[in-house]
Amino acid sequence: xxxxxxxxxxxxxxxxxxxxxxxxxxxxxxxxxxxxxxxxxxxxxxxxxxxxxxxxxxxxxxxxxxxxxxxxxxxxxxxxxxxxxxxxxxxxxxxxxxxxxxxxxxxxxxxxx
Amino acid sequence: xxxxxxxxxxxxxxxxxxxxxxxxxxxxxxxxxxxxxxxxxxxxxxxxxxxxxxxxxxxxxxxxxxxxxxxxxxxxxxxxxxxxxxxxxxxxxxxxxxxxxxxxxxxxxxxxxxxx
Numbered sequence: 279x280x281x282x283x284x285x286x287x288x289x290x291x292x293x294x295x296x297x298x299x300x301x302x303x304x305x306x307x308x309x310x311x312x313x314x315x316x317x318x319x320x321x322x323x324x325x326x327x328x329x330x331x332x333x334x335x336x337x338x339x340x341x342x343x344x345x346x347x348x349x350x351x352x353x354x355x356x357x358x359x360x361x362x363x364x365x366x367x368x369x370x371x372x373x374x375x376x377x378x379x380x381x382x383x384x385x386x387x388x389x390x391x
Numbered sequence: 392x393x394x395x396x397x398x399x400x401x402x403x404x405x406x407x408x409x410x411x412x413x414x415x416x417x418x419x420x421x422x423x424x425x426x427x428x429x430x431x432x433x434x435x436x437x438x439x440x441x442x443x444x445x446x447x448x449x450x451x452x453x454x455x456x457x458x459x460x461x462x463x464x465x466x467x468x469x470x471x472x473x474x475x476x477x478x479x480x481x482x483x484x485x486x487x488x489x490x491x492x493x494x495x496x497x498x499x500x501x502x503x504x505x506x507x
Contacts, residue, residue, distance in 0.1 A: 313495055325495045328495055369434070377446070378439065379424065379484075379496060380436065383433045
């Protein structure tokens with residue numbers, strides 16, 4: 279079974295609108311961490327946001343927020359007020375107790391002016 | 392500290408040749424990871440080190456691949472007898488996991504391998 283599933287290969291959003299990128303995960307660990315990374319066309323992986331499995335509040339970092347629904351094992355990324363520079367690949371990742379990181383297949387986001 | 396650095400950034404080689412990539416992590420980071428990424432895919436885990444100990448290696452990793460982190464600082468990834476299917480971006484990342492931090496991965500810019 280896939281550890282991380284991202285079902286949206288590509289998404290489009292109008293500039294200044296909000297967009298939600300979906301991520302579901304599979305683990306039997308009680309303690310784990312969930313991460314979102316951005317990979318622009320230049321190739322570098324940029325860390326965006328983190329959610330710990332024991333965190334009760336949804337994480338927020340500026341325009342990024344993580345909609346964490348533990349019972350549903352989902353960790354969706356919400357980007358508010360989209361900007362042209364948000365166009366990139368977005369990867370959801372999970373770190374289990376053993377410290378290995380698993381990545382999803384990514385979602386390509388295109389922001390339309 | 393300027394972050395994770397990888398060398399070379401690009402490598403073109405002929406099938407059957409050996410190649411070696413180097414990664415210099417952020418100096419205080421105790422964990423170092425190697426990933427492989429092909430076009431349109433997410434990073435695929437290869438192996439990871441805590442200090443100088445190689446703690447895990449992907450079961451999918453051919454025995455042609457070997458990695459070392461001899462002094463717990465820089466790491467090398469060697470691919471022997473390269474095949475065309477080895478063509479990919481090889482990403483190195485480091486992290487510091489401890490109390491009070493999230494332990495996120497910091498990635499280098501990657502080493503792109505093309506096997507002809």
